[in-house]
Amino acid sequence: MNDARPAPRFPLPSELTDVAGAEGWASMYPYYTRFQPGDDQRFWFYNAMHFPEPMPAFDAITAEAPYTALGANTARMFVFPTTLGIEHRIVNGRVYITANPVTDPEEIQRRLAEFSERAGYYYENWDELYQGWVARITALIDEVQRIEVPRLPEFEDPEVVFQAKGVAQNHYVRENYHRLIDLYSKMWHHHSEFLMLGYGAYVVFFEFCKTSFPEIPDQDVARMVAGIDVILYRPDDELKKLAKLAVEYGVDDLFVEGCEPDKVLAALAARGDGGRRWLEAMDAAREPWFNMSTGAGFYHHHRSWNDDLTVPFAALPGYVDQARRGEPLDRPTEQLTAERERIAQEYRSLLAGEEEQAAFDQMLGLARVVFPFVEDHNFYCEHYFTTKFFAKVREFGELLRDQGVLADAEDVFQLNHTEVGQALTDVMLAWAAGSKPVGSAHVRETVAERKRMLDALAGWSPPPALGPVPEALNDPAVRMLWGITAETIRAWSTPTADGDHEVRGFAASPGVVEGTARVLLSANDIGQVREGEVLVCPVTAPSWGPVFGKIAAAVSDIGGTMSHAAIVAREYGLPAVVGTGHATKRITTGQRLRVDGDRGIVTILD
């Protein structure tokens, strides 16, 4: 850290130029997402963890809603002493963020008084409040599914008249669309509700471990805290169950490497009783467990398993094979629990004395209380709710298509959420007037232009950061989630010493292996992954979990030791290097790699 190298320098926001062929990108996003002149004085980093691709116009809501909720939670609701909220900007389709710290000591003290009472209330009643949270979020998921997209019939239902309802269907186009957006916003508030407090408790334990054991690997801290019975693993567990059933019902021969879901389903339907029973079992598992986005839940085109069975069917052949050989598929939860306890007890026994051990017990205890939320919220929010949300937006897209505004329902995602409101208003007016929506020509042109721009934007390599680097970058949440520290920033901005052969990141899961690279830029291509390959991706999400059963190692551009790639890799016992910044740009599919998960180094061997 006492390093004589010059401070790294990143481009200023004002120095960025529009990507050729996408000069009109700014028209896709609301004005408040643009970089402002004063922003050149601030440090921004590219949030590639959540937003690894250019944002389609509608999907910009997946930045707007979270940052509305997250900042409200830290700055206004719990009054975190040292941090307000996060600001985001979009440039060339990419989301950059910065955090607003509180540095004035008096101000921190004033906020601390509030924070102590408010956070204290949540910590003290955590389990009970968390139960309430699960009920609230589940109710919200029900509610989003119940939203009706009006059909706009030629004549209103007679009951509107005979029950004297007095309000016509076109009104509900707007009301229900707004409710959909409102529910999405609410979901993000609940998402944030426990999250930062949860991270806070984890970070305290983390810092304690790092001070007591300066050389403890981050992953060991995570191993002491990580839950065993975590909802995140449930979809994968369901696949394992289905694999066992395939063997039991004698349909296992249909699940082979590279099999296509549609063909397998058709073959199953023609397989008599065994096939039928297997399909029933899959249908039972689908709700809710197949509501897993293939991404992190921030893009409409990262479909869920329910929308596209490619991911589960990419994982099934391996599991079926294991089941056929009689290998145990169930996670050895008792063993994992015992191992977690052993690790914690051994570290505890290495502490200097009883006083430290008592503090350790408190911090570890609290971290374990809060962790179920940290681990499980993702399934409820980014996966289950978000899958249902995008499905409902698609239904509004179908309405726009049926009314002639859009050529394709999927095109609704090329309009931002206020523009969708306008297009729906157009439909409401036309239906009332008995005319055609005037938007048909105008909107279709916009859609086509934006698709072209997104293609052009996808080829842009966003700088990992913009603006002057702050002296200290200590925000615990930033470090934990994004794996961004002063060191990473320096690594990003300095060419590596070992030329083109090494990519460095965080050692996230131990072990050293060699394998062939499979670079995946989009989660949609996950079906291409083959047994024994090294997965190289911008970021991984929980739904990629099943693929971890067949890969040899994982490498990601973004992510800290508590990122999903890291958690899942440890669970599967594979080496992982995360937070490399640019592995997907440096490595190409087919190259031989050595992944050193002990040191956080990926070596390109070719």
Added chain:
Amino acid sequence: MNTSSHVRRFAELRLTDRPTVGGKGASLGELTFAGAPVPPGYVVTTTAFEAFLGVLDPDGEIRTAIEALDSEDTEAITRVVTPVRERIEAAELPEEVASAIRGHYRGLDSESDTPGEPAPVAVRSSATSEDAEDASFAGLQDTYLWVRGEDSLVENVRRCWASLYSVESVSYRRRLGLPEHDLAMAVVVQRMIDPRCAGVMFTRSPLTGDRSVVALEASWGLGSALVSGDVTPDKYVVGKVTGDICSRTVSAKLRQHRMDPSGSGVLEEDVPEYLRDEPCLSDEEIHELVRLGRQVESHYGAPQDIEWAISRNLVPGHNIYLLQSRPETVWASREKAPVASPKARAFDHVLSLLGGAGSGPGGSTK
């Protein structure tokens, strides 16, 4: 193998046996008792020395004469001790002492890592008095390497004993006024290891004092290359709790020290090019060393600084030896305030950290 008061095998010894087997012998015994694979050996005890000297100097006249010498009068010392040394080196050993030394040597021979040849042993003096710990004294004593065969062994034991009566040794004792009549010396006889690689192991981090890791350094050949700084060693850091190798640095190891089997010396030479950048240790060897290190640490109840070697000749699984273990002293002497203390409520730790306490969870709260 029967043992006697004249000769005792490492396996029978503990630290408390120091008065009869000397510091070196006692600590090798304790390390063996801790379950460490110490190269096999035994100690020719002070009892054997006394029996030998009892024949040579039955009335203690020699010792009385030496005690009367002036530490500054080197000439007089030389005059008195030279014939004493000659007599020691030439005298027959009492029968029971000689047969014990020879018998135990034959026992070692059967454990040889080069079967068919007489086992090469190192013969070292092992001083019994606390003062003998003083480096200036220890340095005066003798070590004989590559001793092969019973006759040569007996000869070298005598040379060790005789070294007590070197001019330097005697001057030193006279300077300190140490009594000659209590003086005794034990001699360690230990099977020699020809190491493929060797190094040190700290059961806490030498860099940070972290007690949750074991730090290993390794280089080709003898450990002396590493200890003397003649080579940049490979470095490994291993987590004690998980056994994970957290960091691994393979250095270009340009120099090595090697046993010179033709004599008693050590060859210092360049490492063959093809070996320079190769890691000295396999993962299996690292894990086994760490396991042994932890076992020894737990035996002594404190972090250790261990010297180890891996035999060139023996098969994996039987080739790792610990040569020495000492308590770690650098970090042990630095008393540290507790990193954190328990608070009234567990979440007070969070309030304290997020409240801008800054340096860590140790900051106090109301």
